[in-house]
Amino acid sequence: MRGALSWPFVRLYLLTLLYFSANSILNVVIPLKVESLGATNTTIGLIMGAYLLTTMFFRPWAGHKIQQYGPIKVLRTILVVNGLALLLYTVTGLGGYFVARILQGVCTAFFSMALQLGIIDSLPDKDRSQGISMYSLCSYLPGIVGPLLALGIWQAGDTNYFAWVMIAIAIFTGAVGFSVRIDKHENGSASARMEQGAAIFNSFRMLVQNPHLFRCSVLMLSASVILGSVTAFIPLYAAQIDGANAGVYLMLQAGTVVLVRVALMKKIPSDGKWRSSFIMWILLIQTASAQSISFSAAGGAAFLYTGAVMMGIAQALLHPTLTTYLTFKLSRTNRNVLLGLFLAMADLGVSLGGVVMGPVADISSYPLMYMICAMLGAAMIIFTYSIKLSGKSDTLNDQP
Secondary structure, eight states: OOGGGSHHHHHHHHHHHHHHHHHHHHHHHHHHHHHHTTOOHHHHHHHHHHHHHHHHHHHHHHHHHHHHHOHHHHHHHHHHHHHHHHHHHHHOOHHHHHHHHHHHHHHHHHHHHHHHHHHHHHSOHHHHHHHHHHHHHHHHTHHHHHHHHHHHHHHHTOHHHHHHHHHHHHHHHHHHHTTOOOOOOOOOOHHHHHHHHHHHHHHHHHHHHOHHHHHHHHHHHHHHHHHHHHHHHHHHHGGGSTTOOHHHHHHHHHHHHHHHHHHHGGGSOOSSOOOHHHHHHHHHHHHHHHHHHHHHHHHOHHHHHHHHHHHHHHHHHHHHHHHHHHHHHSOTTTHHHHHHHHHHHHHHHHHHHHHTHHHHHHHSOHHHHHHHHHHHHHHHHHHHHHHHHHTOTTTOOOOO
């Protein structure tokens, strides 16, 4: 095989699968464990949100450091730190969970940037969306089995099972990570590295000034808030619905992501053109998913599982579509930093899904919280439609 499915890239996808397998378990176990300690939804949201909130702050810096030191050196360092974070979950309590989530957030910022930038820089334009889709696909694959395994560990009531699983994941991820190779790129002169450093501080200004980055970031932020509310609270919400199971929900959602990515991998646009209608359909599916999840408290598990499938479809399509579009529109001189900022908006959204929606759930209820998420999705459909009406969707000049 050649291109995005050649052996060097397959090894990167395998590393991605192993790295994110821990999260598929932790996303279920942590809310259940924290609730058992008497914590509120607000506390649960803060602990769950700390992970990607930290990732958000470190992404732009990660893009700069990877450019400066190369992806291999950075990758090996963060795999060691990630292993220590996984071990911390096994020997600590509530405060330790918060610290471990922060450590994982730092590691994920560097890990995801190293692999995605390596894929983007190494593949030709026609294969770029396929490579990004495969990376994202493998980050979701653990979600098919992980949640059910997590529930089994939790229901067994033996903390040793959880500890051994975390240790095994840390060892296997490190072993594969230290054996991968990514094409080396020239680090550039000292002045070029200083320009990259300055770009970090200018990136937030570009977030508003660059129309391509602005529109994609707004959409990704909003869609991620909806996703984050599911990640943080479905393990608790599903327990209130007759016949529902959080593990089944998360398995359906992740399985849908995988199936859609495999079936439509080559259909995701990879030509740098903006397609408002396509994106509006994706947002409509996610909005319907949030509303279906909200209604499941009264309508039963069927609505919850329907929402899982629709959420998976939206996840499978939106991220690679927007990321691939930006790889064509952002200048190569600061693309790494600006892509890091865009991905940071996704991290911020998932974090806000827990941090902001946790208090909403405490004040009101889970169904109302997910209804508010559906309203946010509807607002983003209107936002995308306004871009289409403006007639500027494909005529904006690229930023230098």
